[in-house]
Amino acid sequence: MKRFAVILLLCLIGRLAATPSAAVTFPWKARFTKASSPELAAIHEQIHAAHSDALTAYRIQNQTWKEEDFTLEIESGMLYVEPPVGGIRAGAFFEGKAVFSFKPRSEGARGNLRVAFGRPTLERVAVDTAYLFSLRPDSPLTGWTSAQAVTSSPSKESVYIADKSAMRQLGLELTSVFLNREGPASNTTYVLLPMQEIRKSGSTEARVMYRMNPTAGLSIGFAVFGHQELTPVRPFKFMFHTLVSYSGSRPAKGVADVEQSSVKVVPAANALPASEEATVRMKLAEGVKAVRLMFTPWMEVSRIAGADGNPVQFLQWDEMKTQVEMDPSLLILLVEGATQPGGSAASITVSSTGRLFEPWGNLFLLTAEDGWYPRLHSHDDAHHELEMTIPKEMVGIGIGEKVLEEVVGQKKRVVFRTTQPNDGSIFYYGRYTKHEAAVAGVTVELYLDDKDIVEQKNARRVLGELTGALGFFSETLGPLDIKTLRAVSTPTLHARGFEGLILMGQMGRQTNAKVWADVSRAHEVAHQWFGNYVRIKYWPRDRWLLEALAEYMGMEFYRTSAGEGRALEAIKTQWFEPLTFGTMERKNLAGQKEELTGSTAMPLVAATQNVYTKGPMVLHMLRHQFRLQKDDASFFAMLRDFLQSYKYQPVSSDDFKAVAEKHLESDLDWFFRQWVTDGGIPVLVWHADWTAQGSGWVVNLQGRQEQRNYRLNVPVRLHLPSGKIETRDWSIDGESPSAVLETAEKPVDVTLNDDMAALVILKRMKAR
Numbered sequence: 058m059k060r061f062a063v064i065l066l067l068c069l070i071g072r073l074a075a076t077p078s079a080a081v082t083f084p085w086k087a088r089f090t091k092a093s094s095p096e097l098a099a100i101h102e103q104i105h106a107a108h109s110d111a112l113t114a115y116r117i118q119n120q121t122w123k124e125e126d127f128t129l130e131i132e133s134g135m136l137y138v139e140p141p142v143g144g145i146r147a148g149a150f151f152e153g154k155a156v157f158s159f160k161p162r163s164e165g166a167r168g169n170l171r172v173a174f175g176r177p178t179l180e181r182v183a184v185d186t187a188y189l190f191s192l193r194p195d196s197p198l199t200g201w202t203s204a205q206a207v208t209s210s211p212s213k214e215s216v217y218i219a220d221k222s223a224m225r226q227l228g229l230e231l232t233s234v235f236l237n238r239e240g241p242a243s244n245t246t247y248v249l250l251p252m253q254e255i256r257k258s259g260s261t262e263a264r265v266m267y268r269m270n271p272t273a274g275l276s277i278g279f280a281v282f283g284h285q286e287l288t289p290v291r292p293f294k295f296m297f298h299t300l301v302s303y304s305g306s307r308p309a310k311g312v313a314d315v316e317q318s319s320v321k322v323v324p325a326a327n328a329l330p331a332s333e334e335a336t337v338r339m340k341l342a343e344g345v346k347a348v349r350l351m352f353t354p355w356m357e358v359s360r361i362a363g364a365d366g367n368p369v370q371f372l373q374w375d376e377m378k379t380q381v382e383m384d385p386s387l388l389i390l391l392v393e394g395a396t397q398p399g400g401s402a403a404s405i406t407v408s409s410t411g412r413l414f415e416p417w418g419n420l421f422l423l424t425a426e427d428g429w430y431p432r433l434h435s436h437d438d439a440h441h442e443l444e445m446t447i448p449k450e451m452v453g454i455g456i457g458e459k460v461l462e463e464v465v466g467q468k469k470r471v472v473f474r475t476t477q478p479n480d481g482s483i484f485y486y487g488r489y490t491k492h493e494a495a496v497a498g499v500t501v502e503l504y505l506d507d508k509d510i511v512e513q514k515n516a517r518r519v520l521g522e523l524t525g526a527l528g529f530f531s532e533t534l535g536p537l538d539i540k541t542l543r544a545v546s547t548p549t550l551h552a553r554g555f556e557g558l559i560l561m562g563q564m565g566r567q568t569n570a571k572v573w574a575d576v577s578r579a580h581e582v583a584h585q586w587f588g589n590y591v592r593i594k595y596w597p598r599d600r601w602l603l604e605a606l607a608e609y610m611g612m613e614f615y616r617t618s619a620g621e622g623r624a625l626e627a628i629k630t631q632w633f634e635p636l637t638f639g640t641m642e643r644k645n646l647a648g649q650k651e652e653l654t655g656s657t658a659m660p661l662v663a664a665t666q667n668v669y670t671k672g673p674m675v676l677h678m679l680r681h682q683f684r685l686q687k688d689d690a691s692f693f694a695m696l697r698d699f700l701q702s703y704k705y706q707p708v709s710s711d712d713f714k715a716v717a718e719k720h721l722e723s724d725l726d727w728f729f730r731q732w733v734t735d736g737g738i739p740v741l742v743w744h745a746d747w748t749a750q751g752s753g754w755v756v757n758l759q760g761r762q763e764q765r766n767y768r769l770n771v772p773v774r775l776h777l778p779s780g781k782i783e784t785r786d787w788s789i790d791g792e793s794p795s796a797v798l799e800t801a802e803k804p805v806d807v808t809l810n811d812d813m814a815a816l817v818i819l820k821r822m823k824a825r
Contacts, residue, residue, distance in 0.1 A: 083262070083283070085225040087376045087383060092359055094370035097390060101232040101372065103142050107221040112137040112150070114209035115202045122189075122197050124246055125277055126162060127267045129187060131155040137211050138202055145238065146198050149189045150217040156181040157250055159267065159279055165598065165662035166301035168736035170279070172659055173300045174254070174647045186213055188220035188249040190231065192238045196246075220249050223264055223282055226296055228384025229372060233349040234270060236390065237312055240344020242272045254647045255281060266297060272312045278302040281646060300646075302598070313339040313348050313403070315439040318431045323446045324414050324421065324486065331356070331413035336406045337431045343399030346392040352431045354385035355424050356411035361389060364404040385428050407431070417548035419508045420487035426549070430482040438478035438592060438707065446470050447486050454504055454545050455484040456555040475556050476538075477705050480592060483555050485547055492516045496524040497531035504545040512546055519544075519561075519578070526579040526614045534586050534610070535697055542585065544578075552577050554584025554607070572615070572627045580611035590700050594707035597664035601733070602710055605661075605672025606696075612673065628677070628813050632670045636738060637818045660736040662710070674816045675732045678770075679717065681814040682728070685770060685786060686721055695720040710734075727768055732816075739767035741789070744822035745807040756798040756807060758787055763820075766792050771815045773798065776806040 089098050118133040134153010138146055160178040161167050167177035191198060211217050224231065224247070234242035248267045255263035262283030269277050280297040320335040333356055339348070361369045372388040391403050413429060414421040423429065430441065443455045449464045455473030462471045473484070489504040490513065503520045505512040523544050531537065539557045546561050553560040559581035587606040593599045612631075616624035642652050651657075659665045661672055683692040699708075699716045710733055718725050743760040756775060769789040774782050779802065787796045787809070809819055 083219065083222040083226060085222060087374045090357055090373045090375045092357075093372045094390070097232070097370050097372050097388065100142065100235070101229070101388075104147070104231050104235055105221060105225050107218045108139045109211075109214055109218065111140045112211070113140075113202075114138075114207050115204055116207055117151075117153075117201050117204075120197065120201055122248075124248075124267065124269050126160055127248070127269075128158045129155060129248060129250075130157070130181075135207075135209055135211070136198075136201055137209075137217070138198060142235065145192070145235075146196075146202075147190055147192060147235065149198050150211060150220065151187040151189065152185060152211055152213050152216075154183075154185065155187065156183050157187075157248070157267075158182070161279075161301060161303070163301075163303050164730055164734035165660045166279075166303060168660035168734065169301040169663050172657060172736055173281070173645060175645050175649050175651070176647075182250075182252065182254075184250050184252075186216050186220070186251055188217070188224065189247070190224070190249075191246040192234060192242060193244050193246060216251070219262070220264075223249060226282065228374070229349055229386055229388040230270070230273070232372070233312075233347055233388055234272060236347035236388075237272060237345055240346070241312060241342045242270070243344075245270050245272070249282075255283070276303060311342060311433065312345045313341045313433060315339045315431065315433055315437045317440045317442070318482070319442040319444075320430065320482070321444045321446075322413065322484070325412070326448070330410045333409050333413065333429075334406060335409075335431050336404065338402070338404045339433075341391070341399070341401045341403050347388060347390045348403075348433060350387045350389055350407075350431055350433060351385055351428055352387055352407060353409050353411070353413075353425070354428045355413060356409035356429075358387060358407055358409045360408045361387075362406045362408075363391070369405060385425070414486075419506050420489075420546075420548050421485065422548045423483070423485060426483065426553075427481070432481070438480050440475050440478055441482040442472065442474045443482060443484050444470065444472045445484060445486065450488065451486050452489040452491070452504060453484065453486045454489070454543055454558065456482055456558045458540070458557065477556060477589070478592075479556050479589070480596075481555065483553065483558065483560065485545055485560070489545070492520050494520050494524045496528040497536055499527060499531075499537055499539060500541045501527060502541060502543045504543065506546055509546075522575065522578050523582060525618065526582040526611075527585075529614045529617060530583055530586060530610060533613070533693055533696075534700060537585055537590075539585070542582070544581075552581045554581040554588050556585075556589045559584070572619075572623075572631060575619070576608070576611040576615050576627065576631065578611075579614040580607045583607040583610040583614075586610075586700055590705065591703045592705075592707045594709040594712070598662045599709050600664040601661035601668040601672045602708070602713055604668040605676055608669050609673040609676045625812060628674075632674050632677075633813050633816070635670050636667065636674065636816065658736055658738050661733045663736075671732075671738075671816070674813075677813065678732065678815060679728065681770060681772075682723075682725075683721060686723060691720055731767060737765065738816055738818060739769060740764055740818045740820065741769070741771070742820045742822060743809065747804050747807070749803070750799075753799055753801045754803050756800065756804060758794075758796040758798070758807075760789065760794045762789075762792050762794070766790075767817075769815055769817060771809050771817060772812055774808045774811050775800050775804045776808065777802040778805055 115136045117131060117136050120131045122129040132154040134151055137150045139148040158180045171177045234245040246269045250265050252263050252265045264282040266280045266282060268280060278299045279301045280299045282297045315337060317338045318335060323332045325331040333353060358373050361371050363369050370390040374384055376383055389405065412424055415424055445453045446468050447453050449467055449469040453471035457473050457475035460472050460474050488507045490507040492503040494501050501524050503516060503523065505516055527542060541557055543558045544561055546563065549562045552562045561578060584607050587603045593603060612624060612628060615627060636658055642650060644650050658667055658671055661668060680692045695717055699713060702716060703712060714725055714729050740763040741760050742763060745756055745758050747754050747756045771787045771789060773785040773787050776782055783800055785798050810817060
């Protein structure tokens with residue numbers, strides 16, 4: 058009878074969802090797979106459906122809802138509370154007169170907001186509606202509804218319906234936190250608000266959302282929804298796009314800790330789909346009933362079993378087989394009934410079939426490189442074991458150590474296992490040839506497409522670059538523990554680094570020296586230290602740290618082979634110019650027109666692409682500080698200490714700062730605040746003149762900082778008639794800096810920042 062009622066409810070829900078409504082401006086056409094749980098689907102739909110005919114109305118005035126850095130102040134209006142779900146009143150729609158404020162304390166969040174809206178805070182923004190979803194035990198939905206209910210219906214019902222359809226774009230997130238409401242998700246709150254300032258002028262679709270979700274990687278965030286021009290690459294009309302997040306300084310509690318995954322894969326063959334069986338062992342947080350597992354987006358799950366072998370309820374979007382970017386997670390109900398104490402172990406086995414690899418010439422393309430392996434929605438480190446069964450003539454390549462390779466009939470079974478926790482896993486297979494060399498106690502294996510003539514012709518050069526980088530980094534940073542480093546050419550454009558494995562993309566095809574390829578290969582080798590020896594603690598806030606360190610060390614290796622002049626030119630073209638050259642006009646989200654220059658660069662903690670440009674430039678400036686206050690060698694001594702102090706541990710920007718301060722014996726708060734957690738690049742207007750004084754000459758430097766003031770150390774070169782160049786340093790701190798330099802000869806010219814040791818846009822004034 059219970060199952061019949063659920064099926065009847067789902068049929069009714071399906072009919073309602075299919076009914077056209079002009080008010081629903083954010084379509085959500087996704088359905089769950091046939092193997093998904095009808096009971097969980099019914100809960101999901103009850104949370105997300107509009108309940109226009111079942112709202113309970115309350116008149117409210119002079120009420121304030123406070124969350125961390127967020128305030129909703131209601132002067133007067135009506136609160137329409139949705140019917141309880143599982144006895145919990147979680148959702149409500151407000152209409153009336155109110156204002157909201159979002160004042161992030163985090164400098165990184167303020168910097169992101171400044172770029173998006175032209176100001177670091179949003180203060181007392183007027184709104185006339187709001188959708189509220191809260192699982193707080195002291196939720197205002199309880200306190201504000203103590204008065205007598207009144208008979209009323211929303212005058213802006215169409216906005217309420219649109220809000221509900223917008224919330225569906227979160228996929229399984231709301232259902233996941235609802236199931237964990239008695240555990241770590243108990244304080245979860247979402248507030249969805251209209252905002253006319255968002256650029257799509259006059260749009261009723263424009264929304265901003267405050268999110269406080271203790272179980273998500275983006276634990277506290279502020280998102281934008283319902284516009285089409287946030288990025289020039291892809292519209293986000295039907296997706297929430299997080300503008301600011303505190304995921305680093307306020308770490309998520311999480312729902313579980315994945316400790317180990319064991320995956321068995323048989324790629325597709327003879328018209329049969331790929332099959333996958335994964336066993337995931339995890340430790341649950343206190344009160345957790347469900348986990349949201351990111352896993353196999355192109356594969357359809359047929360069954361999930363618990364440790365006892367019995368089936369476990371789950372939800373999976375059917376559209377994942379064709380629309381991988383929608384919501385690639387599985388929602389799995391691990392515990393029914395009473396909640397479990399913290400630290401309880403859970404083990405599940407997920408069986409699935411579908412598309413995993415696509416043929417690509419002699420190789421195979423992994424269709425979901427960042428999503429095929431099991432992980433929670435937050436950033437996780439775990440031990441991974443991978444077993445693949447492939448045709449015997451193929452070569453299988455994975456991360457960690459190869460612990461087994463055997464041929465049985467026409468099939469080959471290969472097993473790889475990590476030696477340390479990793480935040481991901483990877484594997485490729487195809488018809489490869491192996492080229493081998495050894496350096497610093499490590500065997501380097503290079504795998505190239507055996508039918509690609511260009512790759513084979515270039516094998517010696519690429520292998521030499523890999524072994525050279527490995528030897529240089531081992532001497533500079535310390536030896537590795539791994540015995541084998543595999544490098545594989547893959548049918549992708551990007552490159553990646555994992556434990557004992559680097560993916561070169563198609564850089565193995567390169568026949569001529571090109572900066573981007575030479576540096577990129579060394580960059581991926583450097584990830585054996587910065588990415589595997591030390592890992593990121595707060596994702597994505599600290600992504601910049603490991604990417605910037607790998608990029609910087611890649612350029613250092615390039616310097617050893619290409620020479621100082623070519624390395625300096627590479628720093629200029631690869632890092633400096635993308636940040637400081639060129640302008641373009643745009644509107645920010647507040648509708649304000651502005652001209653973008655390099656000086657508007659995003660904060661590094663925003664984890665944008667500038668982690669590969671601004672990130673290494675920041676390290677270049679930090680190294681300059683070491684040169685000024687100590688010496689160049691002390692910078693690399695600091696890096697070695699950093700690696701040893703946090704070996705095989707997750708690290709944060711604060712951890713790196715602490716080690717740098719210890720070695721520099723100096724406070725670096727100003728440096729990291731200015732260059733890491735805040736955005737922007739300084740602009741210095743300057744000029745120089747020189748006059749005779751006694752038997753020598755005096756050079757006078759005058760400057761003015763535009764936009765805002767930075768603290769800088771800019772190298773100065775005095776070019777003398779004899780051909781000699783004297784190098785000084787201009788310490789700048791303030792709006793109108795000046796300096797007086799003495800030299801024995803009359804300068805021919807004075808130049809600034811020739812070696813790119815400062816990230817600054819220079820505008821030289823003509824001599825009077």
